[in-house]
Amino acid sequence: MPRRCGWVPEDKVYMDYHDNEWGRPMYNDRQLFELLCLEGAQAGLSWLTILKRRDNYREAFDQFDPEIIAGYTDEKIEELVKNEKIIRNRLKIRSVVSNAKAYLEIEKREESFSSYIWSFVDHESIINRWPSLSDVPTQTELSREMSTQMKKDGFKFVGPTICYAHMQSAGLVNDHIVECFCYKKVNKLIRKEEYR
Template identity: 45%
Template structure:
């Protein structure tokens, strides 16, 4: 009998996220960047907390448009720190502004930000084929390498646990359990492959 991965529970928002987003290979650079930023805001919190505030984050951060965010300074930080719809953490807000600048630099290079991210899995999602009851890793050698590379590019709040959660969410790795009703559909999607 196929079931869902247990972590999503029965909350309709979480179930929809599990079924329609988590693990689906994402290749759009801006979408990948937004996901990485949200994972950074999640540090120390539960993902459902971020998921419930995602639309507020999008509104507060100009639709996660790096071109706009890269121009921000202290005035915008001060406004964001007063916004009850987001996580009001100065370090994470300032890191997002810096990350917008880093994103724009990487996006201008061959392959863009998506190519930068996907090269860590050689352009194809990793298929872990996790069995029910198997431990799901919190980080891997690949997430550690991705974390180090992002930090070299000026990103913060991107340690190896955050980057692994990002890899799972963005479909660089398929960590749906083999018994999960979404596993096979996600496994069949593949990734960009042409890096």
């Protein structure tokens, strides 16, 4: 069995996510928006809880189309609060609507949402070299700066820890531990992206 990061349980869904998604540079606006909203939904819960409901979230939130979500009414929010296939937390559900509105404002003034997110790392992935899971931070000065700016821009559930989790999962940083079999694979992807 390949060596993985220590946070990955013996669960096929989680292993697939770690092996094929986590840490790989992501540039698609809609995917970055979805990921941000799901990271917010995860607050106080395990990522596996959200990961296993990801398809349910996509269905419930119109495939995370910000233009549709920004127009959600109170009736729609109540419908989502009653949806047993997602986490029925009213504040988290409302945060997705707030985030959609903030996303649309970012689109008006930035090149794209992707450009906005990647600007926090000067459009280049940070390659870390963590020897073990205990060395990997839960937040950094950069994620604190990102959190402060995103809150100013109207985003919700974007504390420094959530922002860092977003940076990790979207490949803004490579936080696979050095001995993880994905570490070198992700570094190769990052170096290819630098010359795209």
